[in-house]
Amino acid sequence: MSPTRRTTRRSLARRRVPRAAALALLLATATACANDVPEADWSRGLLPDHVTQEGGVVQSLWNGAWIAALATGAVVIVLILWAAIFHRKRKSSAELPPQVRYNLPIEMLYTLIPLVMVSVFFFFTARDSETLTRVDGDAPVKVSVEAYQWSWRFTTTVNGQTLAPVAGVPVSDYNQGPQLVLPVNTKVEFDLSTDDVIHSFWVPEFLFKRDVIPGIPEDNPGRKFQITTLNRTGVFAGRCAELCGVDHSRMLFSVKLVPQAEFNQYIATHQAGSAQ
Numbered sequence: 001m002s003p004t005r006r007t008t009r010r011s012l013a014r015r016r017v018p019r020a021a022a023l024a025l026l027l028a029t030a031t032a033c034a035n036d037v038p039e040a041d042w043s044r045g046l047l048p049d050h051v052t053q054e055g056g057v058v059q060s061l062w063n064g065a066w067i068a069a070l071a072t073g074a075v076v077i078v079l080i081l082w083a084a085i086f087h088r089k090r091k092s093s094a095e096l097p098p099q100v101r102y103n104l105p106i107e108m109l110y111t112l113i114p115l116v117m118v119s120v121f122f123f124f125t126a127r128d129s130e131t132l133t134r135v136d137g138d139a140p141v142k143v144s145v146e147a148y149q150w151s152w153r154f155t156t157t158v159n160g161q162t163l164a165p166v167a168g169v170p171v172s173d174y175n176q177g178p179q180l181v182l183p184v185n186t187k188v189e190f191d192l193s194t195d196d197v198i199h200s201f202w203v204p205e206f207l208f209k210r211d212v213i214p215g216i217p218e219d220n221p222g223r224k225f226q227i228t229t230l231n232r233t234g235v236f237a238g239r240c241a242e243l244c245g246v247d248h249s250r251m252l253f254s255v256k257l258v259p260q261a262e263f264n265q266y267i268a269t270h271q272a273g274s275a276q
C-alpha cells in the first residue's frame with residue numbers, strides 16, 4: 001500500500017470518529033425526547049406491552065411470524081454456506097461438476113415447501129384478522145371517535161347514557177391532548193368517522209390501528225372495531241397514523257384505563273350537558 005493511501009485512510013478514520021459520536025448523541029437525544037414511545041422489549045419481539053385481549057392475539061401472531069421467519073432464514077443461510085464451502089470448484093479438477101437437470105423430487109420439494117409456508121402464514125393471519133375485526137354483541141361502553149384536522153373528539157356512551165364529548169387541539173405532548181377514559185376489564189366498541197381527510201386511529205398499546213375514512217355510512221362495519229381492556233391501569237399515548245396535513249404529528253391524545261369505581265365517578269362528573 002502506498003504511503004499516500006495509508007494517510008488518506010487514517011484521516012478518513014479520524015473523520016469518522018466524531019461523526020459516529022455525533023450520531024450516537026443524536027440517537028440518545030431523540031430517544032430521550034420521545035416520551036410517548038412505549039418501551040420495546042425483545043421478549044415481545046419489540047412490540048409494546050399490550051393492554052387489550054386483542055393485543056394478545058396480535059402478539060402471538062407476531063411471535064409466530066418472526067420466529068418462523070428467523071428459522072427459515074437460518075435454514076437458508078446454512079444451506080448457502082454448505083453449498084459454498086463443501087461444493088467449491090476444486091483447483092485440481094478442470095471439469096465441471098455433474099450437471100443435474102429436471103430433478104423431479106427436488107423441484108417438487110422447492111415448490112411444495114414455500115406453498116406450505118405461505119398457507120400456514122395465511123391460515124393464522126386470516127384466523128386472527130377475523131377475530132380482531134369481529135364486531136358482535138352489545139359492548140357496555142361505546143366510543144364515537146371523530147377525527148379532524150388535527151385532533152380528535154371522543155363521545156362515550158355507557159349503557160345508553162351519553163357523556164359530554166372530549167375534543168382536542170393539536171399539541172406536542174400527548175398528556176395535553178384529549179383524553180379518553182375507559183374502564184379496565186370491559187368490552188369497548190369504537191366507531192370511527194371524519195369529515196375532512198383520511199386519518200388513522202392508533203394506540204400503540206392496543207397493537208391495532210384503523211383508518212378513519214370520510215364518507216363511510218354509519219352502518220358500515222368497517223367503521224367499527226371492539227376491544228376488551230385488560231386489568232391494566234395507566235395512561236397510554238395515541239396518535240394519528242396517516243399523514244393528514246401540516247399538524248398530523250400533533251394529533252396526539254391519550255387513553256386512560258381506570259378501575260370500574262373510578263370510571264363510575266368519571267361518568268358522574270361528565271354527564272352530557274354538565275359544565276365539564
Ligand SMILES: [Cu+2]
Nearest residue numbers: 199240244251
Ligand atoms: Cu390525522
